[in-house]
Amino acid sequence: MMDLHIHSTYSDGTFTPKEIIDKAVEKNLKLISITDHDNIDCLEESKKYTKEKNINFLSGIELSSDYEGKDIHILGYFLNENDKKFIDKLQELKNERESRTEKIIKRLNQFKINITYQDVLNESKSDLISRSHIAGALLKKGYVKTRGEAFSRYLGDSGLAYFPKTNFKVEEAVKLIKSNGGLAVIAHPALAPFGHDKMNILIRKLMKIGLDGVEVFYPSFSKKELEFYKKYAKKNNLILTGGSDFHGNNREGIDIGDSKIEKEAFDKFYELYETRLVK
Ligand code: AMP
Ligand code: MN
Ligand code: MN
Ligand code: MN
Numbered sequence: 001m002m003d004l005h006i007h008s009t010y011s012d013g014t015f016t017p018k019e020i021i022d023k024a025v026e027k028n029l030k031l032i033s034i035t036d037h038d039n040i041d042c043l044e045e046s047k048k049y050t051k052e053k054n055i056n057f058l059s060g061i062e063l064s065s066d067y068e069g070k071d072i073h074i075l076g077y078f079l080n081e082n083d084k085k086f087i088d089k090l091q092e093l094k095n096e097r098e099s100r101t102e103k104i105i106k107r108l109n110q111f112k113i114n115i116t117y118q119d120v121l122n123e124s125k126s127d128l129i130s131r132s133h134i135a136g137a138l139l140k141k142g143y144v145k146t147r148g149e150a151f152s153r154y155l156g157d158s159g160l161a162y163f164p165k166t167n168f169k170v171e172e173a174v175k176l177i178k179s180n181g182g183l184a185v186i187a188h189p190a191l192a193p194f195g196h197d198k199m200n201i202l203i204r205k206l207m208k209i210g211l212d213g214v215e216v217f218y219p220s221f222s223k224k225e226l227e228f229y230k231k232y233a234k235k236n237n238l239i240l241t242g243g244s245d246f247h248g249n250n251r252e253g254i255d256i257g258d259s260k261i262e263k264e265a266f267d268k269f270y271e272l273y274e275t276r277l278v279k
Pocket of ligand 2: 012247
């Protein structure tokens with residue numbers, strides 16, 4: 001029905017917005033959002049092409065943010081791309097990614113792994129660099145056999161060349177989306193590196209500054225997790241969203257539309273989409 005969590009070549013996905021949209025049309029989806037990491041560069045191309053293809057499109061982003069040293073992702077929807085302050089903030093995130101990449105490469109070089117900044121750039125089709133592109137370079141040069149190995153040996157948080165990046169604090173990420181006029185949604189809550197109790201504390205804190213929704217429908221959630229967050233979101237009057245987190249060939253076994261979204265949640269969200277469009 002809909003997929004509100006998709007990555008394109010403007011972050012670490014392998015499909016261009018056009019390829020994503022073609023696939024969504026083929027799958028007969030009613031509404032999609034492309035939610036690249038920390039940027040909205042896909043918007044121009046996506047809006048134009050979705051119009052041509054007659055499929056509903058919603059602007060989106062997935063911001064990485066920090067909560068007590070843990071990486072928490074906040075999805076933003078209905079974004080105002082003309083908000084200069086917002087765009088400037090996103091540029092800061094790109095710069096931060098560049099300096100982290102330099103540190104990672106330097107460390108890898110110390111381990112006699114000869115990859116260059118250019119090798120990593122070659123893996124990215126945009127100017128946003130993620131560890132996923134470093135993994136691609138390691139794979140191409142034969143230093144690892146799989147992307148998973150690149151993360152477990154080098155890039156993941158217990159890897160030899162791990163460097164965290166300085167993200168916005170989670171409150172700041174939510175505020176950034178809210179002050180842009182967008183809808184702020186906590187991404188894949190069951191994937192957080194802590195349990196429901198701490199997630200409950202975090203969500204309550206974020207609700208006070210305007211958190212709007214929870215990503216309840218997500219391919220890797222167990223039935224139990226899905227039911228837990230469904231009930232939780234309803235009880236707290238939060239919007240229920242869902243998406244596949246499609247990354248193209250960078251995430252095997254996940255296709256566009258694999259969002260498990262249930263009809264009731266789809267109907268509600270679609271109604272919101274139509275109302276906000278008219279506004
Ligand atoms: P970054 O945003 O630069 O910190 O990179 C994180 C990205 O790397 C995630 O969005 C995933 O696409 C990818 N990633 C993280 N862990 C793994 C893993 N174990 N295997 C493959 N890809 C991963
Ligand atoms: Mn990713
Ligand atoms: Mn995420
Ligand atoms: Mn994602």
